[in-house]
Amino acid sequence: MSELAQSNIQNTRLYIVQKNKGLILTLLCLVSILLAWLFGTVQLVFLEILFYSLAYLSGGFQQAYDGLKTLIFEKDLDVDLLMVVAAIGAACIGYWMDGAILIFIFSLSNTLEGFTMEKTNKDITSIMNLRPEKATLIVENKEQTVSVSQLHKGDLILVRPGERIPADGVIVEGASAIDQSSITGESIPVDKTINDDVFAGTMNRQGALEISVSKLANDTILSKIIHLVQEAESELPPSQIFVEKFERIYARIVVCGALLLMVLPPFLLGWSWDNTIYRAMIFLVVASPCALVASIMPAFLSAISNAARQGLLFKGGIHLENLSRVTTVAFDKTGTLTEGKPKVTDVIPFNRYSNDELISLAGSLEKLSEHPISKAIVQFAEQKKCPLSPAADFQSTMGMGVSGKVNGIACVIGKMDFIHSNLNASQQTAVDQLENQGKTVIFVEADQQLIGIFAIQDTLRGNAKETVAQLKKAGIKTVMLTGDNHSSASAIARQAGVDHVYDQLLPEDKVTIIKKLTEQYGHVAMIGDGVNDAPALATATVGIAMGCAGSDVALETANVVLMGDDLSKIPKAVQLGKRTSRVIKQNVTFAIAVILVLITINFIGDINLPSGVISHESSTILVILSGLRLLR
Template sequence: MSMEAKTIERSERNIQNVGFIEKIKPHAELIAAVLSGVLIAAGWLMDKYNLEAQSIIAYLLAFVIGGFAKAKEGIEATFENKELNVEMLMVFAAVGSAIIGYWSEGAILIFIFALSGALETYTMNKSHKEISSLMELQPEEALLVTNGADRRVDVSELQIGDHILIKPGERVPSDGIIIKGNTNIDEAAITGESLPVSKGNQAEVFAGTVNITGAITVEVTKMSTDTLFHKIIKLVQSAQSEKSPSQLFIERFEGTYVKVVLAVVFLMFFIPHFLLGWSWHESFYRAMILLVVASPCALVASIMPATLSAISNGAKHGILVKGGVHLENLSHLEAIAFDKTGTLTKGKPEVTEILAKEGLNQENLLWKVASIEKHSNHPLAQAIVKYAKLHLEKELFHPDRLEDVAGWGIMAEIKGEQWKIGKADFVGKEAAEAFAGGKAKNLASEGNTLVYVQINGELSGMIALKDVVRSESKMAIEQLKKHGIHTVMITGDNEKTARVLAAESHVDQYFAECLPEEKVEHVKTLKTKYKTVAMVGDGINDAPALAIANIGIAMGEGTDVALETADIVLMKNDLPRIAEAINLSKRMNKIIKQNVVFSISVIMLLIASNFFQVLDLPYGVIGHEGSTILVILNSLRLLRS
């Protein structure tokens, strides 16, 4: 074999070795714990056959292999924080057991401690897996279209305005707008919704989602670092690093508790010997057991695994929580305020009723009105066109003449007929109010905006449009009321419209004609009356109110400002997920309480048993470390849907 071939073979072998090491790295603690257990079993067998020296060597190896990770972690944390911790208590207890000749008990302590540590690491890895799986969904390359030709480029090279081709089965590499083609998109990675969404011309697509059926050309609207997908990853990462108030309290408590335990252990070396007549050996033995059983391992593990599991569960279902503190607070929610447009309502007007004068075909009227309105960018005009395309089989046509009258409406000519479409004053206010027996007044009182149609100087039709309440909004409000939460709608709409929409959405209270600063004042007022208040919104004008609320909740389809200001983000505009998040918060707090009560009870029971000399070191080790494992397993239940 040539020197070059040997070099290549050696390089390939090194790459394989590095790959193997990377694969087993996340499982290193578990492997060390298992190996420690095997060595303990070997030491026990050697001891049984009177191979004492070999037995001690096996136990010593079990100490080193099983305890290395936790001892290293404890020593580094002690030097960094200038304070003793739980890991150091375990090291002292294991070394103390070996000093008095209890090699097997000390090794078992290290083994179970290593096992509980591996389980805690598993919980952390399981939580981080949500980020890893998300990051894997981000394509590394995109098919850039330039002058009709396409070429593969790195996603980081894409610029705003670039055109990219996305074929069926491929993931969308960047946020953008479809400029050519129709398809179905699987948005589960973004919204948590499993059903594909139909997308056509001018529809928005997001990085990380999957193009299922047709080839589409997309115009890039955001840099790779600014995509919604990238923001989701940052949100989950920040959530996992932010600690809840309960976790911070436990960590502050841990340092003081460790010092107290060490002081009591030191006193136990002497006081029982002089006051109770225990032998020096018994006093030292009981002090070592106390060192083991009084350690707050289970208590320390009561909160963080539960919080991480709950945050991961939420992320999996499209509920992104920016930290344990917000999830913890959610279960204490007493009032919740909703922005109207785009939150309780769809945010876009929809046609609710069409009226035509007697003798005029309603379908034909809609066809001609939509053909005129398709040349306008006004939201009401676009809503009429959308409605016509859904309900008519005819293709829209081009009128003979068009004139846009800013602020009033539009004029057109169709085969010699003179058409005027717009507000009441544009076509004649008196005629508009009298049209169809004065029905305009009733429709307006129900929150409708009215568009009038005049043909050759005669009022011939009327179209009512309204920003309708989402069907799921009513369900969400009812769910929140079952939790005893006071619901409020805050809107910039007039009093009449606000009253109608508040009744339709079933909220308890509403505030109308609110500017952004007035929304903030209303939230502040709610905070004086209720302990914990949430604000739900999606627009730039909602950002100040989201920031001032105890918990800000943003809709995922909202503006970037709202997403960045909020504490919780619903990746799909699905309000019932707020109730899901509250249920998740209550489950998390319940499990944390179970963990805390259980761990404290076990510690107290073990300390009392040790003081009355009925607890041996092996049982103390099993009771203490077993409780830690049970607490972590209990927290893992939150990963289930």
């Protein structure tokens, strides 16, 4: 066997031992206790004490080290040190077995807690493994394997079936079904073809694709997800911060209480000194706030992990906690409640022109324009399979429209002020009806005669209406904030079913409205996607950004990122936040109740140290498992 292979095997063994060190030490503690008990039954006292000492050392060394470090450097007491002191105290008065059982169960509890926390962390951070390390770069029709970090904007990469896409980009050749569940939470692969956007970390299921890179490795949506996950893991919710501060104060109270129990009962209650010290050690154990401390963070991490799997990324537990208190949800309009892409909704031809003739003429001229409305008309013509002809003498007038010739016909397309024709009564009625519906009307003129109109509107997202209905059913008020004109805003608001609409707003106006809503109704969540939404996102109790459509500024400012832009996740997130709060309240109540019951039983004298340890540590494990329910 080569030296390299031997080295790899040795490194693997070291990794396994290091990863499972807690479990190994706990098992060593158990074996030592059993051997000590066996030697005690045959009166080999030296070996009995030796193996009990080994049990104390293997099961309690790490806890003692951590506790002393906290005491020396932070001048604070913690639960670890209390447990070790209680065990040593029991040994000092001859209760070696009781102290050893305390050390073993506490060590086992910490090991199980470590495994459960690793489970939640693994669920949250497993997405980091989706980032490919290598990419197939195409240079002068030749393939090169390069590191993803070496890719630049505009590079052409090849992605074969079964490979993960290494960078955000646009398909320039090929078509395939892309599994985007890692980014958007969609369970069904999405069909993608030329000019469609694709994301790093998603899986190419079928055809080979040539993709033009649009973002550097550190700017991809997957990289942003990883960054958000790291933020979520490090940021503690207020309730956890409070409990950790309370733990330090409480630990001092427990120590003072134990000291009093060591001194007063012989004088006040007539207890023996051995019994007094033993009861004080039990008090140290059962009064320790282990379960109380473990009531919160596992629950929050489990909930954040659950949300991440569904495409909803929280930047910390505090935002999940705040979301549970939200009474009002404010939606931006364009790109949030709506698709953010104008579409043709109505076509009305005039002067003996047919629908297809009008669409073909307009599509032919608009094909030369890059304006979003022009693209909407061209896309509509392509969907209707209307033939498009080459256009000549094309001119674009900013903010007004376009002009040119199609098959020798002089055409003008744009606003009413841009064309030369006048409207008759029936035409004006048709225009008024469309504008009252919040639609933008585009006029088409051929040889200075009005031949028809197009109605353009930004369409509502498919699940927007259902999302608003679910929020209202949950008792949450819904509003819409937009810079659009009143008619357009009102039309979308009616379709979505929101309670109230604020229109013609500047970014600073949105901030003012958010503050006003907060004063009136309490906690407010704001959902937006653009740079102009960033101030409002920062002002709201919880800012939620659209992950795919959202601007970089919005993503950085928001507290929560909605990957896949699926609004239906919002009611589920609110429900998850409320469920998390309920679970935490249940855990805290249970933990406090167990402590009070065990303290009471200890004073009555009907509990020994092993029973107290088992009851106390079992409550800790139960609250951790209770928190893990939120993974579902």
